[in-house]
Amino acid sequence: MEEILSAAYPFWERLSDEEKAQILKGCATVTYEKGSSIHRSDMGCKGAILVLSGLLRVYILSDEGREVTLFRIHAGESCVLSASCLLDSIQFDILIEAAEEARAIVIPSGVLHPIMESNPYVGLYMYKQATERFSDVMWMMQQILFMGADRRVAIFLWDEMVRRNQPVLSMTHDEIARNIGSAREVVSRVMKYLSEEGAVALKRGRVEILDKEKLKKYL
């Protein structure tokens, strides 16, 4: 257990032996069934989650109940937004669910809180991770909101599929970017998003359209 925690959390080496012992005593390995809700603003504050296997999905809900995926947490990754009570000034209601059956180590907020108070490296890690996640999300929102990047990529894929009359396009992200007047990084990010949504599958130098209906949503 200690090996897993120390590999995942860079603050581990900065903890005192007592702080380590408190976390090891307080943390728990949990299994989440596929589709189960892990975090909601009205569920209280779970703590830091380290995914061992499976996949978690972090998303927000619109007034009309529309879901927008912000990001996914893969095996080996941790998430601190499920400990949002420990992070001042997060006024953003996020939800977390198990997109696949998942096993995770949870360090409960009650265990983390006093250590965060006494050891600045723990808070530093948590706010740094929150900044990183938010920066990613804002970048994506900016593309979607202002640039229409998702739409431009989807339209291009759709048109090419129709033109070639086949769902596999042998094109690199760089070629697609040049076709739609965007940057490779932007196309790669949108592609990653579309593949996580199950609309396309990405292979080296190739894009396969898996689900026309899902792709159509972005047109």
Place this chain on the structure above:
Amino acid sequence: MEEILSAAYPFWERLSDEEKAQILKGCATVTYEKGSSIHRSDMGCKGAILVLSGLLRVYILSDEGREVTLFRIHAGESCVLSASCLLDSIQFDILIEAAEEARAIVIPSGVLHPIMESNPYVGLYMYKQATERFSDVMWMMQQILFMGADRRVAIFLWDEMVRRNQPVLSMTHDEIARNIGSAREVVSRVMKYLSEEGAVALKRGRVEILDKEKLKKYL
């Protein structure tokens, strides 16, 4: 100077005497003319800015050059996003300009960087502030993504009325549009609708809130 810095930066009391001396020696008081550009991704990394007087505006640009205000930095507030080179994984291009003539104390990145490496409280403050700002911005983006335009305009008018504590806003539709990430035409249409409903009166470059209760219906 030390008094101002120690009041603004909660990490001040955690600095060693040497670290304090380095910051005091390295920081500079700067005056920005109204409209001048303070931070752009291609301008390099300025450092932490503490606004003494005036007003800074943090915004992003779309491909078409449309500006969207993310937030404003008032006197007494600091901004660390102008030191984004010191924050890992911020891949978000923000711009900062002086919305009014402003005086500020700048702690240059070159001064801050070694102190941030050796003293975790400095990074903790910076990432905490970045998390806070991003959380605010994401909240705003969520409003833009999910909310109807009428509601967005009404919320903006309401918030400005409360903030300024007066019912007359000297703002053009274009300025309001840029503030809520919308288009001038959309704002003008909503304004016409709200004025026909008797909630507001429109004058050239001015909006007067006539009926709070009517405006409230749209919040």
